[in-house]
Amino acid sequence: MAIHDPLAILTDRFRAAIAAAYPHLEGPVDPLIAPGKQASLGDFQCNAAMSLAKRVGQNPRQVAQTIVARADLSPIADPLTERSIAGPGFINVRLRPRALADLLEHVDNPALGVDAPGSTETVVVDLCGVNLAKQMHVGHLRATVIGDALARLFERLGHRVIRQNHVGDWGLPIAMVTHRLMGLTASGAVDGARLTLDDLDRAYRDAKRECEADEEGLEAARRYGLGPKALAELEEQVAGAREAEAAARQTLVRLQRHDPDVHAAWKRIADVTMAECIAAFRRLGCTLCERDSAGESSYSEELAGIVDDLVSRGVAEQSDGALVVRVEGIEEPCLVRKRDGGFLYATSDLAGIRRRVRKLGADRVIYTVDARQSLHFAQVFAAARKAGYTLRPGAPGHARLEHAAFGTILGEDGRPFKSRSGENVKLSALIDEAAERCLSAVRQRSPDLPEPEQRRIAEAIGIAAIKFADLCNDRARDYTFSFDRMLAFEGFTGPYLLYALVRVRSIFRKAQERGVRSDPAAPLLINDPAEKTLALALLRYPASLASAAQSLEPHRVCQYLYELAGAFATFFDACPVLQATDSANQQSRLRLCDLTGRVLADGLHVLGIPTLDRM
RNA sequence: GCGCCCGUAGCUCAGCCCGGAUAGAGCAGCCGCCUUCUAAGCGGCAGGUCGCGCGUUCGAAUCGCGCCGGGCGCGCCA
The missing domain is CATH 1.10.730.10 (Isoleucyl-tRNA Synthetase; Domain 1)
Structure with missing residues (x-):
């Protein structure tokens, strides 16, 4: 027990008093100690008398009197008397100033009163989840900042923490960019040696647009008998998109087969993206580094084996040509292989769980991921359990899998946070603006400090404001992003x-x-x-x-x-x-x-x- | 249609897991406080049918059921 926490001490004392007063009660009774409702009445209060009254067949005030007679609170609180009882049976407790000082002595140590855990757990935190060829934007902010805070929290409590950045670095979208980038480099439109994440971000969007076939438009044009010219244009667009997609698929196959050219281009994309992301983590003060990256690509070789394993043990079954894992309590089955033989993100998440539990030794795996993925994780967690991937070697029971879901960041219009032009806001631009806004305040208040120092301070305040705003309310809720509020320099900031x-x-x-x-x-x-x-x-x-x-x-x-x-x-x-x-x-x-x-x-x-x- | 999340002061939010005294903050409003350690602060006032209804309970913002309103998700994208 924490010997410095008055709440814990009082809980202990009152529990003993209740047990002594009512020995026939089964099991320990929660004495319901709470901080005092009103400072004038006491520092803490015991609310157990009311709930006990019925069980022991007495009126609550009588119960309170009995507890008061038995409770020994020395030396931390004043002795209880008849006057400690208030209302229907609240028992008010007032700590002694001397006791408060003694308790403080116990927390005045390097650990600040935080005890070592009873048993040290290995906690894997899945966080950040950036995608290759995409700028970090506000969508990644929460996954990174909340995940980082949770990781730090478990470390602080004495657990072993392993961060895992499940980078979106595989699959058709990535193959699309890779294909496009190879084309751009070959034609000299882009200098491969001087590639930036902005270039990649643009290539990603262009590639995606290129592969999007307007099939519905074509269908509609045919149905409504549009002119031959419009029809021809649409047909051309659709044909072009299909061609682009086919080329991307071809690139994906070559990537999976470790074709040196394709792999080199892909590696370049990965390096450029991660270098910029890691710089962003550092600027944000998030403890996430290269070593923590375990992207989808790192599971690609395991997926076929996972699926074979699921099939051979009867965990997965055929359904409309696809392979699914059906789990109890969830209507929708978890898809692990498409009809065309391709794997899905559930498949790599299953591989992730297996590795994290078996290789990394996880007792807990915490996923700091958008709340919209709730169904997905419910399915994957249940499927992993069914497959036995949560069984730890040499330890009883299953590892705990938890989805620390978070809500969407909204703009002040109540819609998902976007720039005026409707684009995602780059994380770096967000920090720049926060720092910029702080700078004038710092100049005004600390005019004597040298300029670089003022800038350093403004940046720290801006980052503190952004991160605190993200962390300070209930994770699961959507929250409204507002520079004005987070930088108001007043109140809860x-x-x-x-x-x-x-x-x-x-x-x-x-x-x-x-x-x-x-x-x-x-x-x-x-x-x-x-x-x-x-x-x-x-x-x-x-x-x-x-x-x-x-x-x-x-x-x-x-x-x-x-x-x-x-x-x-x-x-x-x-x-x-x-x-x-x-x-x-x-x-x-x-x-x-x-x-x-x-x-x-x-x-x-x-x-x-x-x-x-x-x- | 089914599932998940949300609904608390004009605004932004805690409190709900585990039921207890007149429901708490911040912002905005009003009134005070810098010859003294950073006023990005402190003290005070005002502001609420806790979405609605029913139920359980000595007691419900908190638990259960049913509605209403909003958001999100729901087999071959990741």
């Missing part, structure tokens, strides 16, 4: 958290200037209400991480950090540190500041948000 930390660090800068030494062993004095609120907030840090990890919801950490920053802001206003009335108070407050700064920095680091010394 990334900049607010950075600002709180900057103020902490500023105090220590000033302390040094004034020759004030801080004593790390000075006694903590928790007297002012603002000090108490801050102390209570500091103690909640480990629980906030645990809760976020349990639910795969980073926004819980955001919520927590915002509350901590708020508690600090109030403290900052109410409790002078360097001008404290006496040295004991000054030293105690310096320690509170130090602890606050460390928790804020640690929490921001867990979220992957950059921190600053000044802004």
Whole structure:
């Protein structure tokens, strides 16, 4: 048990009291301890009496009295009395200032009160999922930022984390670009040596357009008897598209057979794309590197074997010429091979699960992928389980597969976020704009700092704003992207958290200037209400991480950090540190500041948000 | 048609898993607070039929059922 978490301690004490008072009750009873509803009544409350009343055949107030008589809360809280009971049977608990200080001593360590896990798990996080020849855009932002935060969170909690970037680097669309690029290079239209991702992005779109046959248009033209000229144009378009597609298919076959020319072109596309993406991750502060890439191509050789395995063991079956895995509870079967013998993305996802569990040793695999893929993952997870791919060598039970689904980023018009011209907004352009908008504010507030420093600060604030906005609300929901709101420099934003930390660090800068030494062993004095609120907030840090990890919801950490920053802001206003009335108070407050700064920095680091010394 | 997600203050959102006291934030509005550690801050006021109905319960934003409204998905694309 966490010996520094008052909630855990009180839960323990009340559970014991209830067990002693009602020994005939079966199983442990949850004492329902919660933070106090009103600070004036108490710091915590026990809500168990009401729910127990019926089970023990007493009225709730009687139950509360019985619990109060049995509960021993020393030394952390004031003794309970008749007056601790309120309303129908709420039991209010008030912590002792001294106890608060003692508890804080326990979290004042490098781990900040986060205990090592009972058992270390291997957690694979599937994140990012960029596609070759496509610019990173807002669609990848969430998959990268949320996945990175989850990966960091599990690492912080002491687990072994393996990041997997399931890059879309295989299949017909990629073959289409490869084919087109080879043509462009051969004709000299593009310099292969100086290829950029923008070039590839353009080639991708052109190739796609080239292969799109307007069959419906042709059909309609025939039906409505359009003129011969229009008809001929449409026929030509369709024929051309079919030809382009056939060529792309041919390229795909050559790629699969490791044809040196095609493979070299494909490799070039992969290198150019990944180099730019990895630069983007670095700029964003996401811990994702080349080694974490495990694209679809890396599974291509395994797919036939997977399907054979599924067939031979009767897991997959024929259906309309295709191969499907039927799973209980889901109407739609999971398609693993097309009628034409081609594989689908479910097939490579199955290969992914098998490798992650068997080779990488995953106890959990977490997919940070768009919520629109929910059905797909439900199918694939069930199929993998049915196939036994989730069975871990040398461990009981199945690995846990979880889809950390996230919603769409919407524009302020409520529709999926796009540029004015309807294009996807490039991630780099997004960061540029955020940094640009911050720069003027930084110049205004810190005119003395050198220009490069101002730029560096503005960039960090912009990134903090973007990432915090993405992480701070419920993953599963769509959210509205708004520069104005995230950069408002007010309220529930990334900049607010950075600002709180900057103020902490500023105090220590000033302390040094004034020759004030801080004593790390000075006694903590928790007297002012603002000090108490801050102390209570500091103690909640480990629980906030645990809760976020349990639910795969980073926004819980955001919520927590915002509350901590708020508690600090109030403290900052109410409790002078360097001008404290006496040295004991000054030293105690310096320690509170130090602890606050460390928790804020640690929490921001867990979220992957950059921190600053000044802004 | 079936499935998933969402509906809480003018706006953007927490709270729902695990039911408890007058439902919380931020923005916008109004009133205060910088000769003192960064005012990107703090304190206060005002603002809500928790989509609707029924049910379970001593007690429902929270659990169940049924509606209404919005979004997304649903075998040979990835």
